[in-house]
Amino acid sequence: RLVEAYRRQAEKPVIYGAEHRLEIEVAEKIQALVPCAERVAFTSSGSEAVQLALRLARAAAGRRMIVKFEGHYHGWFDAVLLSHHPGAEEAGPLHRPYVAPESKGQVPNAVENVIVLPWNRADLLEEVFSERGEEIAGVILEPVLMNSGGILPAAGFLEAARELTARHGALLIFDEIITGFRIDPGGAQKVYGVTPDIATFGKAVAGGAPLSVVAGRAKVLELMFGGGVSFGGTFNGNPVSLAAAAAALEEISRDGGRALREANRLGGLLMEGIRAAAARHGVRALVSGFGAAFAVHFTEATELTHYRDVLADDRERLARFLREALEGGVYALPDGRFYTSAAHSEQDIEQTLAVVESVFSGWAARGGA
Structure with missing residues (x-):
């Protein structure tokens, strides 16, 4: 079905340069499946989707600091390629890990906007919010830590992240690039019953075609339309990938998943x-x-x-x-x-x-x- 969807769309324009019907069709399919998806935007890669999510979180909260967790991967851009796979010395103490760049050529000031914590330590997350809550725009995480060994969330951890972000006026971001449309048609947020403010998706959403998704609360995503948040990309929502996504989501949702x-x-x-x-x-x-x-x-x-x-x-x-x-x-x-x-x-x-x-x-x- 995916190959046929690709073939049919390839015989039509592969880029329109404007919004088109397939964007609406696929967005509605995602809305029907994903709890947080009041609004949907399309990008081409997971890294791009994460950058948009972070920009939206900072704009919505009016703050700059992002909390991420050690071992979690959120793309290769400077702003978040930090403490993904640090060695023991680079990692620092467990209760307050260092913010460790992962690549030569990263701008040095990238570390100034991120706080790193160990995964599954709700006590340390609460401690950071009590100390710096007024600076924190958002918390980003893989709801299942797939990029460092498949570590499941501890009981109550995702709920604690949800409660703390809501209490302190920060946004909760789920990076579901791997878990989305794989663990469940509604993603990990459906499985664990915790709804983030923003979520990113990719990979399985279009059966491997180059497409990623930012989904979230209407009030947040609508900042891109008259709210001062800049976002664009020539191939965002390209028809060929969206045709594949329509076919993939149809298969994913068939017979209740x-x-x-x-x-x-x-x-x-x-x-x-x-x-x-x-x-x-x-x-x-x-x-x-x-x-x-x-x-x-x-x-x-x-x-x-x-x-x-x-x-x-x-x-x-x-x-x-x-x-x-x-x-x-x-x-x-x-x-x-x-x-x-x-x-x-x-x-x-x-x-x-x-x-x-x-x-x-x-x-x-x-x-x-």
């Missing part, structure tokens, strides 16, 4: 199968995340709470696992992430688990190598 339920069910089977294979062969492995998106860790830890826990992973063993799995025909991301989709089948899961079994049994035969 059956496709995503199946993708998450298959992912759950894969997670449990990897855990079972590790246990059979005495491999210390931890699998963390949700069905359709999770990560494998080789660690002594029994649970993961924040990014510092991931720093303790055995990276050499992970690299060996990924290399041997690839030799068997299974590819996972370099950080150990696996994804399942509506295109996968139970046979795919069985074949993958057979490869994992072979890798772990080989390790056991070599004395845990």
Whole structure:
């Protein structure tokens, strides 16, 4: 369906230079699924969507400081490519992490507008708001920390972030570039019952086509129309990507979200199968995340709470696992992430688990190598 939608639209204009019907159609589909989506805007990449979300938050609150969490990734732009994967020394103390740039060439003053905290520490978030609440424009987070190991939110953490931002006049931003239209048709905000002021989406929203979305409260997004917030882009809402999005969202919402339920069910089977294979062969492995998106860790830890826990992973063993799995025909991301989709089948899961079994049994035969 996606390929056919692409083909049909490619025979028409691929850019209009003005608003068009597909924008309205896709926006309405998103509004029907996503709790926070009173208004919708389109961009071309996740990084662009995050920049718009941050600009809107600062304009709405009339402040400049943004709170982000260690290990969370919100795109490659200077303003937020901070403390994504810092080393132990660069990270600083757990209770007050350093704001660590991730790339050469970043402007030095980027660190002046961001406060970094450890994930899942509601007590430290409350402490920062009590100290600097009048400066904070917004809090941005991945509702499930997928860019650093698939760490789920602790019970009550998202609710605490929602309450604290509302109490102090700041905005809550969910970066759902990964969780959106993957964990559930309504995103992580639907699963966890916490509605942010703004959310960003990408990747799955158009089945992999170059499209991203900023959705949120009407009062906030309407700042782009007469409220002084500048926003633009030649390819924002391009018809080819929106045609793919219309087809993808139709499939995602069909039969009450059956496709995503199946993708998450298959992912759950894969997670449990990897855990079972590790246990059979005495491999210390931890699998963390949700069905359709999770990560494998080789660690002594029994649970993961924040990014510092991931720093303790055995990276050499992970690299060996990924290399041997690839030799068997299974590819996972370099950080150990696996994804399942509506295109996968139970046979795919069985074949993958057979490869994992072979890798772990080989390790056991070599004395845990």
